[in-house]
Amino acid sequence: MSQTDYSFFGAVEQSFNKAAQFTKWDKGLLEQISACNAVLRLRFPLKREDGTIEVIEAYRVQHSHHKTPCKGGIRFSTEVNQDEVMALAALMTYKCAIVDVPFGGGKGGIKINPKDYTPYELEKITRRYTSELVKKNFIGPAIDVPAPDYGTGEREMSWIVDTYAAMNPDNIDAAGCVTGKPVSQGGVNGRRGATGLGVFYGLREVCNMPEEMGKRGMTTGVEGKRIVIQGLGNVGYHTAKYFQAAGSKLIALAEYEGAIMNEDGLDVDAVVSHRKSTGSILNFPGAKNLAKSGDALELECDILIPAALENVINGENAPRVNAKIVGEAANGPLTPEADEILLSKGILVVPDMYLNAGGVTVSYFEWLKNLSHVRYGRMEKRFQENLHGKILEEMENLTGKKVNDDDRKFIKHGPDEVDLVNSGLEETMINATRQIMEEWKGNPMIPDMRTAAYVVAINKVASTYTQLGIFP
Ligand code: GLU
Numbered sequence: 001m002s003q004t005d006y007s008f009f010g011a012v013e014q015s016f017n018k019a020a021q022f023t024k025w026d027k028g029l030l031e032q033i034s035a036c037n038a039v040l041r042l043r044f045p046l047k048r049e050d051g052t053i054e055v056i057e058a059y060r061v062q063h064s065h066h067k068t069p070c071k072g073g074i075r076f077s078t079e080v081n082q083d084e085v086m087a088l089a090a091l092m093t094y095k096c097a098i099v100d101v102p103f104g105g106g107k108g109g110i111k112i113n114p115k116d117y118t119p120y121e122l123e124k125i126t127r128r129y130t131s132e133l134v135k136k137n138f139i140g141p142a143i144d145v146p147a148p149d150y151g152t153g154e155r156e157m158s159w160i161v162d163t164y165a166a167m168n169p170d171n172i173d174a175a176g177c178v179t180g181k182p183v184s185q186g187g188v189n190g191r192r193g194a195t196g197l198g199v200f201y202g203l204r205e206v207c208n209m210p211e212e213m214g215k216r217g218m219t220t221g222v223e224g225k226r227i228v229i230q231g232l233g234n235v236g237y238h239t240a241k242y243f244q245a246a247g248s249k250l251i252a253l254a255e256y257e258g259a260i261m262n263e264d265g266l267d268v269d270a271v272v273s274h275r276k277s278t279g280s281i282l283n284f285p286g287a288k289n290l291a292k293s294g295d296a297l298e299l300e301c302d303i304l305i306p307a308a309l310e311n312v313i314n315g316e317n318a319p320r321v322n323a324k325i326v327g328e329a330a331n332g333p334l335t336p337e338a339d340e341i342l343l344s345k346g347i348l349v350v351p352d353m354y355l356n357a358g359g360v361t362v363s364y365f366e367w368l369k370n371l372s373h374v375r376y377g378r379m380e381k382r383f384q385e386n387l388h389g390k391i392l393e394e395m396e397n398l399t400g401k402k403v404n405d406d407d408r409k410f411i412k413h414g415p416d417e418v419d420l421v422n423s424g425l426e427e428t429m430i431n432a433t434r435q436i437m438e439e440w441k442g443n444p445m446i447p448d449m450r451t452a453a454y455v456v457a458i459n460k461v462a463s464t465y466t467q468l469g470i471f472p
Pocket of ligand 1: 071072073074145146147148149150179331356357359360361363
């Protein structure tokens with residue numbers, strides 16, 4: 001199949017169908033689960049700063065309403081099209097189900113390169129898009145809750161919440177209409193790095209499984225593992241930070257202008273500041289340049305982490321992938337053809353729709369914070385600190401020994417918002433990894449971890465439909 005014929009939604013459906021045969025559900029119910037419930041296709045004008053008028057193409061897709069609100073990011077990219085947004089919305093449904101986040105899947109996209117527009121123009125586009133969503137009833141804390149994705153971040157989310165709140169002045173929960181907001185605008189501490197931290201927790205859990213590691217001739221643990229990451233955006237950057245902090249070696253980092261490599265390990269912050277000052281990742285002191293960004297995907301390593309866009313490992317380059325584990329931090333980085341090839345090479349593919357679920361998991365925590373109108377930790381932090389201090393004091397009195405200052409600080413510390421958020425995320429990712437692995441081990445016919453993840457997701461979505469009494 002040529003790359004232009006590639007249907008991302010078709011690929012998601014293919015993976016879904018592959019997994020559906022391992023479930024007991026009625027054909028009609030399975031069809032309902034995989035279908036996209038609602039597609040909003042928008043065209044609206046933008047008057048640019050130079051006075052010219054441009055027509056902007058945008059989408060919002062609600063893949064599933066088995067639970068509401070729908071949830072999923074909004075991307076700004078010239079590659080945006082209906083097929084892509086539908087696929088990404090579908091992945092959100094399965095992702096939310098696996099990590100027990102009570103949302104249906106959604107996704108939005110605006111077909112622009114944000115670098116081609118001034119901040120003023122981007123604000124106009126984002127606000128207009130939001131008011132179109134309001135008009136069509138495609139946004140709201142109980143309806144559909146966007147979030148950041150490729151090409152968007154906290155700034156865009158703050159424009160969205162401001163527009164929505166202005167148009168819904170009597171909605172006391174208006175802050176919950178979007179997540180990934182700046183903390184000053186109702187965001188939650190820990191959301192920015194959440195997807196990367198979730199990727200780290202998920203892969204760390206896999207690396208702690210002696211059986212999986214043993215099969216690939218690897219030792220357990222992430223320390224010393226040789227990692228390659230493609231994409232240094234929000235997801236790739238934070239993933240790199242957490243692996244580096246855990247003692248793994250970042251042997252190569254790739255961005256669209258090329259890739260750099262150093263067997264002794266790269267310092268991600270130094271690479272990012274080098275890229276900021278020179279405009280390129282290339283020529284980083286002490287590192288070797290790789291001509292093409294894609295070359296990094298073929299390096300020999302323990303864990304390869306594509307953290308940029310879909311379809312980067314396909315039938316053409318998959319035979320040359322030389323990693324023991326591929327961790328899909330991006331959405332859809334492997335085509336189904338690549339999946340088959342990596343499987344035949346014995347490479348473990350840790351699938352996107354659960355591995356990158358950290359973002360939506362913490363979005364869920366942010367949404368809960370918005371609905372409860374109180375920050376995490378406010379009620380218990382001081383109580384816990386006093387309690388821990390008292391226990392410590394009693395122990396010291398009873399034993400006659402003193403705890404050192406560092407340990408004292410750690411033991412006494414009551415949880416801040418970020419501690420609770422990260423702990424909830426860690427729990428979520430560990431549980432999800434184990435559930436998927438159990439499903440996989442429980443049925444030897446299931447060929448790979450992605451299929452096992454889909455089976456878990458399908459079972460959860462299907463049982464919600466049956467609880468609703470819609471299907472037998
Ligand atoms: N865009 C992110 C994703 O693909 C986050 C979605 C969200 O937080 O709703 O999972």
